[in-house]
Amino acid sequence: MEASLAALAPQLQLARPGPLVPVLPALEHLLPERGLRPGAVVSVTGGGTALLLALTAAATMAGTWCAAVGFEGLGLLAAAELGVHLERLVVVETPGEQWPQVATALADGTGILLLRPTGRVTPSVAEKLVSITRRSGCVLVVDGPWPGARVRLEVMARTWEGVGQGRGRLRARRLRMRAGGRGSAARERDVTLWLPDADGAVRIDHPDAHRAGRRSTSAVRGPLAMV
Incomplete structure (x- = not known):
């Protein structure tokens, strides 16, 4: 799986985000810069999947590739109704114990990575993933708390x-x-x-x-x- 995602990364990088990744106008009120800063980490708690998907809608409209890792049973119809362009969304519902490898591979090739960790997040895994997102300019949006989230x-x-x-x-x-x-x-x-x-x-x-x-x-x- 990791090798396949690594091979896909160069194709995803054809549409990289600009200085800020756009969000829907209503969601601009939640963000200090009225958009998502590439390389930043956003943690979302208590909101369910809809809010995370909504954060990707404007980006996919603008041609940015996004990915969702660990969201088993993700409602693609609901995502489309929120404005997500599904042809720009990569979904890995059940990465299992390989979720760190899958997440790091996709963080190197997408503009936004939605992540629901399916196992314990060790400090080394968190540090590696944050380092890759900063280098690649990917926005990491985590379902749940994340230490040091911007x-x-x-x-x-x-x-x-x-x-x-x-x-x-x-x-x-x-x-x-x-x-x-x-x-x-x-x-x-x-x-x-x-x-x-x-x-x-x-x-x-x-x-x-x-x-x-x-x-x-x-x-x-x-x-x-x-x-």
């Missing part, structure tokens, strides 16, 4: 709308989030995010953003899917 995104609470009095259809999900980290991300800030809203769009939850959010996220509308 940006930390934590879902503090989430609520669904549409159930009513014990029955109905889930139509929208609202996340109350806290963003922090190191350096320019050190100042913590709270953000409430619809992921998605009742129209299937990803947007910030404040009145002035509703109209603009509907326009700017039209590419990510679709039927509601749980991720």
Whole structure:
């Protein structure tokens, strides 16, 4: 598996990210530079897979290759509804004990690597992976805590709308989030995010953003899917 991924890396590198990897307009509010810094580590806790996938949507639209390692049963239909261009997404659902080798190989050839470690993260493995992402300019987005992460995104609470009095259809999900980290991300800030809203769009939850959010996220509308 590692040899196959290493052979694929040169093809993936044909579309490398620029100074910042773009994100959907609503997600810019979570990041100090309003985009993802190549070589940085972002940790996401408490949010499920949807938030991680949403972080790759704009990048794949712009032609950047992304990868997801360790997300067994990843919902590709839900990813597409969030705006992810699946032809730019490499998925390794069950790397098993080889997850460090798979992750390091893909970090050397993609713009964003989504990682859910399937085993213990030793200091040596973490150091090697971070070193490769810095050298290659890959953004490492980890599902869970990661020591020394540049940006930390934590879902503090989430609520669904549409159930009513014990029955109905889930139509929208609202996340109350806290963003922090190191350096320019050190100042913590709270953000409430619809992921998605009742129209299937990803947007910030404040009145002035509703109209603009509907326009700017039209590419990510679709039927509601749980991720």
